[in-house]
Amino acid sequence: MPDLNGNQNGKKEENFAGKKLRALPYELLQRGGDAVKVDLQRNRLKQITGITQLKNLTELILCRNEFTDFPVDIRGLHQLEKLYINQNTIKTIPENVFPSLEKLRFLKMSTNRLEQLPQDINRCQHLVYLNLSNNCLRDLDPVVGLSNLKELYVERNRLTDLPELLFQNSSLTLFKANGNPLRKPPQEVCAGGLRDIQNYFAMLEANAPNQKTVKTMFLGNSMAGKSTLCRSLKQGCSVPVDVDDRTVGIEISEVDIEGIRFIVWDFAGQEEYYITHHVFITAQAFVILAINLSSYNMDAQSFTENVEFWIKNLQLRIPDSVVLLVGTHVDQCTDENDVKEKKEHIRDQVNEMVKTHIANLERSKKNFQDKEDSSLYYDQINQIEKLIEYKLKVLDLVPIDCTKEDDIVKLGDHIKSVVLNTDTFPNIDRTLPRSYYEVEKDIKELLKNGDIAEHGIVSQSTLLCDLKDRHITLDDEKLKLILQYLHRIGVIMWYKEIPELAGCLFVEPPFLISLFKAIVRHDLVQELKKISSAQLKSENALAVQKKKWINDYKYRASLNNVAIRILVRTELQKKYGVTDDDLIEEVVGSNNKEGSLLSLLKYFNVCLSTKHNSPLNPKANEFCPKTKWVASNPIVYEPDACLFPSYLPDNKQVEQKWESDDPEDLNIHVYFLPEIPHGFFHRLAIRACSLYSPYWIGKDQCMLCCGDRRLLLRERREEDQFIEIRCKENELETSEDIQKAWEVIKKIMIRLNKLTEQWQGLCLTVHTPCKSSDCDEYFEWNDWQEWLDDSGTGKCNIGLEEIHSCPNGHQRRTELLFPRTPDAST
Numbered sequence: 026m027p028d029l030n031g032n033q034n035g036k037k038e039e040n041f042a043g044k045k046l047r048a049l050p051y052e053l054l055q056r057g058g059d060a061v062k063v064d065l066q067r068n069r070l071k072q073i074t075g076i077t078q079l080k081n082l083t084e085l086i087l088c089r090n091e092f093t094d095f096p097v098d099i100r101g102l103h104q105l106e107k108l109y110i111n112q113n114t115i116k117t118i119p120e121n122v123f124p125s126l127e128k129l130r131f132l133k134m135s136t137n138r139l140e141q142l143p144q145d146i147n148r149c150q151h152l153v154y155l156n157l158s159n160n161c162l163r164d165l166d167p168v169v170g171l172s173n174l175k176e177l178y179v180e181r182n183r184l185t186d187l188p189e190l191l192f193q194n195s196s197l198t199l200f201k202a203n204g205n206p207l208r209k210p211p212q213e214v215c216a217g218g219l220r221d222i223q224n225y226f227a228m229l230e231a232n233a234p235n236q237k238t239v240k241t242m243f244l245g246n247s248m249a250g251k252s253t254l255c256r257s258l259k260q261g262c263s264v265p266v267d268v269d270d271r272t273v274g275i276e277i278s279e280v281d282i283e284g285i286r287f288i289v290w291d292f293a294g295q296e297e298y299y300i301t302h303h304v305f306i307t308a309q310a311f312v313i314l315a316i317n318l319s320s321y322n323m324d325a326q327s328f329t330e331n332v333e334f335w336i337k338n339l340q341l342r343i344p345d346s347v348v349l350l351v352g353t354h355v356d357q358c359t360d361e362n363d364v365k366e367k368k369e370h371i372r373d374q375v376n377e378m379v380k381t382h383i384a385n386l387e388r389s390k391k392n393f394q395d396k397e398d399s400s401l402y403y404d405q406i407n408q409i410e411k412l413i414e415y416k417l418k419v420l421d422l423v424p425i426d427c428t429k430e431d432d433i434v435k436l437g438d439h440i441k442s443v444v445l446n447t448d449t450f451p452n453i454d455r456t457l458p459r460s461y462y463e464v465e466k467d468i469k470e471l472l473k474n475g476d477i478a479e480h481g482i483v484s485q486s487t488l489l490c491d492l493k494d495r496h497i498t499l500d501d502e503k504l505k506l507i508l509q510y511l512h513r514i515g516v517i518m519w520y521k522e523i524p525e526l527a528g529c530l531f532v533e534p535p536f537l538i539s540l541f542k543a544i545v546r547h548d549l550v551q552e553l554k555k556i557s558s559a560q561l562k563s564e565n566a567l568a569v570q571k572k573k574w575i576n577d578y579k580y581r582a583s584l585n586n587v588a589i590r591i592l593v594r595t596e597l598q599k600k601y602g603v604t605d606d607d608l609i610e611e612v613v614g615s616n617n618k619e620g621s622l623l624s625l626l627k628y629f630n631v632c633l634s635t636k637h638n639s640p641l642n643p644k645a646n647e648f649c650p651k652t653k654w655v656a657s658n659p660i661v662y663e664p665d666a667c668l669f670p671s672y673l674p675d676n677k678q679v680e681q682k683w684e685s686d687d688p689e690d691l692n693i694h695v696y697f698l699p700e701i702p703h704g705f706f707h708r709l710a711i712r713a714c715s716l717y718s719p720y721w722i723g724k725d726q727c728m729l730c731c732g733d734r735r736l737l738l739r740e741r742r743e744e745d746q747f748i749e750i751r752c753k754e755n756e757l758e759t760s761e762d763i764q765k766a767w768e769v770i771k772k773i774m775i776r777l778n779k780l781t782e783q784w785q786g787l788c789l790t791v792h793t794p795c796k797s798s799d800c801d802e803y804f805e806w807n808d809w810q811e812w813l814d815d816s817g818t819g820k821c822n823i824g825l826e827e828i829h830s831c832p833n834g835h836q837r838r839t840e841l842l843f844p845r846t847p848d849a850s851t
């Protein structure tokens with residue numbers, strides 16, 4: 026049991042967190058000789074003179090202070106086992122510190138400004154955990170030789186090459202290196218984890234070639250000329266694209282231009298498809314944004330629709346991408362002057378837009394810095410600084426006539442020079458073992474020879490057998506990791522993480538995309554109307570049902586599964602001539618089994634299975650933290666309908682069920698900077714609703730039930746954009762009720778946080794608004810991420826006091842504003 030000073034098991038712990046200290050407090054130095062743990066986080070320390078008096082210290086917490094230099098006094102703490110010095114601004118660490126820390130097992134130095142590590146860090150032979158994420162490191166060599174190291178985090182640094190020796194005979198069990206401009210091994214290999222990295226190095230030949238690879242995406246509105254550009258550039262001459270042959274979904278192909286490999290994605294312009302795009306968009310991309318100049322009016326609306334929408338989305342998703350603007354249809358513009366004026370208009374507007382974006386970020390950063398206790402906001406400031414650093418590059422517009430061969434050739438040359446410019450593309454090289462290229466080539470051959478059917482769906486075991494025949498040196502594990510790599514770069518698709526699809530590969534991705542397009546499309550109502558009586562009969566459906574499907578889709582955004590089956594079956598037969606019943610059933614599903622296509626759409630949070638007319642289930646199991654929760658509707662496939670929330674017209678149903686807000690509801694606001702990404706809310710709603718089964722979704726609101734507790738998610742797109750999460754006040758009588766409600770909110774927040782990982786250009790902050798009516802004040806909640814991280818060492822410190830007052834003096838019980846942490850309740 027802890028005593029009054031919070032001391033556990035007779036060990037002395039000193040807590041000086043959040044006291045605005047600039048030096049170690051006298052009383053600590055006076056009586057601290059016995060202290061084994063000292064918590065000094067969230068202060069203003071720049072140095073810790075005198076710390077060596079705490080000779081018995083085993084754990085020291087110095088995170089969120091103002092250190093710019095590593096406090097070398099730590100050298101004298103020979104018993105130190107755990108050191109937290111994350112969230113400071115330390116640039117360098119001198120030599121001769123770590124050899125003295127012989128017992129150090131745990132070192133957290135993430136979120137600093139470290140450019141290099143001292144060579145002697147590898148003398149800390151007891152180190153088991155090392156976190157160096159969010160720094161500016163270019164080299165990990167000093168870490169080689171830490172033979173007991175189990176967990177190593179180096180995310181978001183500047184690493185290009187990882188030392189092979191780090192992975193040989195090491196004890197590492199966890200290694201995370203996301204967000205580095207990696208070339209050897211490429212990011213897509215690292216994403217697979219330690220075994221993949223080890224296998225990569227094992228396969229890598231001494232003279233393995235470097236290959237220049239650029240992921241190229243054609244974006245732009247419908248009819249802008251993307252497909253024409255894409256196909257013409259591939260063939261080096263003008264290729265006309267018939268209007269009926271427009272891209273629906275995404276086309277993927279590959280071009281080799283003078284040794285540079287372009288993996289090309291031609292996205293359809295219709296906004297409906299945008300919801301599926303997230304699957305394919307990855308970091309460091311080259312984007313060709315096509316703008317139809319002939320229909321471009323030099324006004325705000327035209328700019329917003331044709332340019333701003335796309336650039337804003339890129340800023341959120343891939344903030345380090347390079348965008349080349351290509352103005353098409355110049356032959357249909359009035360004259361050269363018209364083209365010139367439009368080009369200048371777009372350039373000026375883009376410059377303005379980029380400037381405003383940076384200015385907004387700078388303003389938010391200053392807001393945090395000006396706060397009285399700015400060290401509390403270290404995470405937010407750091408994140409904003411990263412966003413400011415990104416600087417999406419928008420290159421000058423190239424006007425062309427896609428029907429003219431000359432223009433196409435010139436554009437091709439221009440693209441080459443852009444890509445080869447190392448200032449614009451510093452990291453396009455990647456080093457791969459030869460077998461990676463060979464396996465990719467073999468798959469293409471298998472397809473070409475007809476060993477794999479034209480639609481490209483093949484079982485994992487068949488493909489592995491075929492590939493093993495060709496590569497006797499590669500075992501299953503190595504082949505699988507190559508296949509996963511090919512999935513990550515988008516050449517094939519293998520959704521290993523979806524249990525029903527783990528055994529199935531799609532080696533012809535456009536096929537899969539064309540299936541997506543059969544149901545996720547802007548003209549779906551027309552497609553439903555086209556369903557013939559023969560098609561209805563084949564599914565034992567009646568014409569009256571067809572009418573209902575159309576109305577349900579129009580007014581409730583729900584699409585009956587039978588209709589889905591008919592649409593997809595038609596697509597399979599029409600486009601690919603597929604008549605194989607087993608395959609069709611596998612893709613479209615049957616009355617009692619979900620097809621692979623629906624599994625995919627659900628996985629991408631595009632839709633959600635619904636039992637159409639199911640009422641609120643009063644018997645829904647209550648969700649209790651830390652106990653196994655069983656869904657009240659057992660998870661069986663219910664062959665009824667799918668809800669596509671992005672097509673929902675209003676919030677009527679949700680509003681009816683929720684009734685009204687009460688100021689005393691538990692209520693938090695998650696702010697999105699610079700804005701809530703397009704489609705984010707519905708994807709979050711789908712994720713939340715798959716957790717809690719009775720739910721209602723609307724245009725920008727969603728209500729779900731957990732036991733008899735009602736929760737509301739609401740998107741607010743006012744000047745500041747945020748998502749509100751509320752829990753009804755009248756369902757919160759006891760502290761236990763309140764705590765349980767926080768646990769449900771936590772589950773949703775974990776999903777929200779995970780979803781934001783797909784948007785690198787986002788910064789989130791969380792507030793709890795003051796509950797008194799007419800009060801605009803709010804409580805900032807800066808350690809919400811630590812609350813979400815169960816394994817984290819940080820606690821939700823905010824809940825330590827019983828009562829909180831807003832700056833206007835309105836008081837509330839803390840548990841109604843923030844969750845109480847276990848610490849706070851002891």
Ligand SMILES: Nc1nc2c(ncn2[C@@H]2O[C@H](COP(=O)(O)OP(=O)(O)OP(=O)(O)O)[C@@H](O)[C@H]2O)c(=O)[nH]1
Pocket residue numbers: 245246247248249250251252253254265266267268270271272273292293294295315353354355356357425426427428
């Ligand atoms: N005259 C002229 N026609 C063009 C030009 N560029 C494209 N087109 C035509 O415009 C039409 C639309 O072009 P696409 O390449 O299909 O446009 P897209 O952007 O791929 O359109 P979606 O598939 O709807 O996204 C086609 O008929 C093209 O032949 C151009 O520069 N001049």
